[in-house]
Amino acid sequence: MDSPAFLLAFLILSGITVTSALLVFVARNLMHALAFLVLSFLGMAGLFMTLSADFIAIAQILIYAGSISVLMVFAVMLTPLASRDNGNSLYVIPALMGGAGIAGLVSLVAIETDWAEHSGDALKAADFERTVPVIGDLLLGRYVLAFEVASVLLFIALLGAILLVQDRDGGDATGEAQ
Amino acid sequence: MIPEIPALDELSVTLAHYLLVSGAVFGIGVVIALAKRNAVAVLMGVELMLNAVNLTILAFSRFSSAFPAGDAPLAGHAFVVFVLTVAAAEAAVALALAVLVYRRRETVDLDRVNLLRW
Numbered sequence: 498m499d500s501p502a503f504l505l506a507f508l509i510l511s512g513i514t515v516t517s518a519l520l521v522f523v524a525r526n527l528m529h530a531l532a533f534l535v536l537s538f539l540g541m542a543g544l545f546m547t548l549s550a551d552f553i554a555i556a557q558i559l560i561y562a563g564s565i566s567v568l569m570v571f572a573v574m575l576t577p578l579a580s581r582d583n584g585n586s587l588y589v590i591p592a593l594m595g596g597a598g599i600a601g602l603v604s605l606v607a608i609e610t611d612w613a614e615h616s617g618d619a620l621k622a623a624d625f626e627r628t629v630p631v632i633g634d635l636l637l638g639r640y641v642l643a644f645e646v647a648s649v650l651l652f653i654a655l656l657g658a659i660l661l662v663q664d665r666d667g668g669d670a671t672g673e674a675q
Numbered sequence: 676m677i678p679e680i681p682a683l684d685e686l687s688v689t690l691a692h693y694l695l696v697s698g699a700v701f702g703i704g705v706v707i708a709l710a711k712r713n714a715v716a717v718l719m720g721v722e723l724m725l726n727a728v729n730l731t732i733l734a735f736s737r738f739s740s741a742f743p744a745g746d747a748p749l750a751g752h753a754f755v756v757f758v759l760t761v762a763a764a765e766a767a768v769a770l771a772l773a774v775l776v777y778r779r780r781e782t783v784d785l786d787r788v789n790l791l792r793w
Binding site: 503504507511512514515518519521522527529531534537538539541544545547548549550552553554556560561564565567568569571572573575576579580581583585586587588589591592595596597599600601603604606609610612615628631632634635636640641643647650651654655657658659660670 | 698706759773
């Protein structure tokens with residue numbers, strides 16, 4: 498955690514993540530904002546890798562940068578007459594104040610608190626060598642109930658999504674105001 | 676120039692650095708979720724917030740000093756798996772709702788979806 502290469506990797510990845518998250522807010526076009534969001538997800542996956550969370554990083558790339566962004570592209574494409582300018586609403590100033598307040602509070606706590614943490618050799622000894630078998634044991638052992646509930650939740654959410662957007666009239670309801 | 680290189684060597688990435696990045700991304704997500712008009716853009720802000728929370732959980736899982744003594748060393752990773760699951764379900768339902776609102780109102784502008792406003 499203290500080699501210059503690691504520091505450089507952390508700085509680059511966090512720079513990519515935070516900058517592209519900012520560009521999601523700044524971008525004028527909704528599709529450009531979506532592209533920056535994918536870039537932010539990829540940078541975040543790199544940060545996960547620096548935390549030796551390889552499985553989560555791969556899952557992040559697959560789920561966030563892969564499927565959720567494709568879902569968002571579909572949602573943008575299925576609403577062709579809506580505006581794509583990624584504009585702001587009336588609440589920009591309160592939103593900026595709220596976001597800055599939350600970020601400032603978290604930063605203050607992160608800086609001021611004396612975190613008892615590993616350093617140097619102790620942290621190296623605590624490196625996760627194999628995360629996937631341990632996560633699998635946890636998911637099918639201690640957290641098996643939550644695992645099953647999550648699978649039921651996914652199933653119900655997908656059923657609900659299909660049910661919401663299905664064409665009940667079987668006709669030309671698409672794009673037709675009711 | 677010479678003293679700067681040992682200074683770089685002394686620097687190490689700690690938990691506070693990850694928490695700073697996470698707080699920044701969470702704040703940006705809050706701003707996007709509150710300030711954008713398009714429903715899909717609001718969902719982008721929500722996903723950024725969930726991502727920042729994942730980073731926080733993983734950083735604590737990595738740096739927590741209770742790690743070697745803990746009986747479940749990767750519980751944070753299991754939590755993140757559940758967060759990913761819930762995020763995927765939430766994205767699917769929210770985007771379906773956006774498409775449904777578009778069919779009814781021909782807009783996904785959240786300022787104009789004000790049927791319940793008194």
